[in-house]
Amino acid sequence: MKLIIAVIQDEDLKGLLKVLVDKRYQATHISSTGGFLRKGNATIMMGVECEKIDEVVDLIKNNCRTRTEILDPAISSDVLEWYVPQKAEVQVGGATIFVVDVERFEKV
Numbered sequence: 397m398k399l400i401i402a403v404i405q406d407e408d409l410k411g412l413l414k415v416l417v418d419k420r421y422q423a424t425h426i427s428s429t430g431g432f433l434r435k436g437n438a439t440i441m442m443g444v445e446c447e448k449i450d451e452v453v454d455l456i457k458n459n460c461r462t463r464t465e466i467l468d469p470a471i472s473s474d475v476l477e478w479y480v481p482q483k484a485e486v487q488v489g490g491a492t493i494f495v496v497d498v499e500r501f502e503k504v
């Protein structure tokens with residue numbers, strides 16, 4: 397078994413969870429915040445059998461879009477050492493996906 401941790405955009409959450417549940421996968425959604433944009437995003441945690449990893453990664457890829465966000469100067473001065481005087485565009489997502497080995501998995 398492996399643990400998939402995927403950071404996705406809130407806008408894609410509902411659709412992705414529907415597809416995962418329809419296909420009988422189990423997932424946990426955690427509300428999260430991007431360190432750079434300081435905007436809410438969603439983290440999905442899934443314990444997945446090794447032979448299903450590619451299918452799940454494809455489902456995530458196919459249900460999460462890249463979007464353009466605006467980096468607000470007020471926030472950028474807080475986060476960055478360099479000041480962005482104008483609103484700047486930032487490409488976000490589809491998804492940032494980590495696949496991690498699971499040493500032990502139990503449900504009690």
Ligand code: 2BA
Pocket residue numbers: 403404429430431432433434435437486487488489490491492
């Ligand atoms: P944020 O940290 O809010 O980042 C949003 C987008 O801003 C990123 O999109 C990237 O295009 C840009 N960005 C992030 N850090 C930057 C920096 N230091 N300088 C310039 N541009 C920067 P994505 O790469 O698609 O990431 C979307 C979200 O996924 C991130 O939101 C963060 O919550 C998560 N993420 C991405 N890479 C990660 C990593 N290596 N570890 C943990 N979380 C990660």
